[in-house]
Amino acid sequence: MSTRIVRAAEMIREAGCAVVLTGAGMSVASGIPDFRSPGGLWSKYDPDQVASISALHRTPDIVWKFLDEAAQMVGKAEPNPAHHALADMEKRGFLKAVITQNIDGLHQRAGSSNxxxxxxxxxxxxxxxxxGDFPLQKIVDRGKGLKPPRCEECGGLVRPDLVFFGERIPERALSDAGFYANGADLVIIAGTSGEVAPANLIPSQVKSAGGRLIEINKNGSAYTSICDLSLDGPVEDILPAIAEELNNSES
Ligand SMILES: [Zn+2]
Known part of the structure; x- marks a missing residue:
């Protein structure tokens, strides 16, 4: 493994524009199980009933009961060494952007800015x-009973800034990701099988333009066959090791 860590650090140093694509595997060590895994939220709830845009309109009480449970889980979570390693790599100029399928905000809390x-x-x-914006603290403060929160200005239903099932990916995220899909020459695929659209388009696009791919995942990913380097293991072990190698080789 150690030669692969050294090789990964070399590839990152050689890259002109490296980005990372992250998914559920990033936050497992923070106590947020993959929604799709056994024991994850989707084994307990039907996403159509609790996380679709039609359910939010039809039965906001049921959706908000679920949102409060999810918010409690995410609220307790802290960034893990994988998040910190990526934030460190960005600060040192090795990484241009984090493109994520996660909704937990842990990348930002670890210090990643883009x-x-x-x-x-x-x-x-x-x-x-x-x-109008509605502050997180007011969601938390409304306490037990957990009625769906209402806007203090107009009485409208409050919702999270999440993409529900049945909704489109935000335009801004698509255009920003498109910018890096065109400009990046290295994609690190970390903690995701990478099968979810539109995230799945980025590695193939970078690879076909002559760029390189590194995958860090416990069970490989949809890109294993086209990856230049595969590191098989937990991101919370491997990413800090790569960040350390980058820091050592810098001096
Ligand atoms: Zn309002």
């Missing part, structure tokens, strides 16, 4: 009627 969120962020809220 984070492109395909699926939104479950710690930001706004009114569905007047579009």
């Amino acid at each position: 984070v492109i969120e395909f699926h939104g962020n479950c710690s930001r809220f706004y009114c569905m009627k007047c579009a």
Whole structure:
């Protein structure tokens, strides 16, 4: 493994524009199980009933019961060494952007500044009627009973700034990701199988333009066959080792 860590650091140093694509595997060590895994939220809830845009309109009480449970789980989570390693790499100029399918905001809390969120962020809220922001603290403070929160200005239903099932990926995220899909010459695929659209387009596009791919995942990814380097293991071990190697070889 150690030669692969050294090789990964070399490839990152050689890159003109490196980006990382992250998914659920990043946050498992922070106590957020993959929604799709056994024991994950989707084994307990039907996403159509609790996380679709039609359910939010039809049965906001049921959706908000689920959102509160998810918010508690995410609220307790802290960034893990994988998040910190990526933030460190960005600060040192080795990484240009984090493109993520995660909604937990842990990349930003670890200190990453250029984070492109395909699926939104479950710690930001706004009114569905007047579009005004609604602070997270008020969601938390409304306490037990957990009625869906209402806008103080207009009484509209408040929702998280998440992409629900049945909604489109935000335009801004798509155009920002497109910018890096065109400009990056190295993609690090970390903690994701990479099968979810539109995230899945980035590695193939960079690779076909002559760029390189590194994957860091426990069970490989959809790109194993076209990756230049595969590191098989938990991101919370491997990413800090790569960041350390980059720091050592810098001096
Ligand atoms: Zn409002």
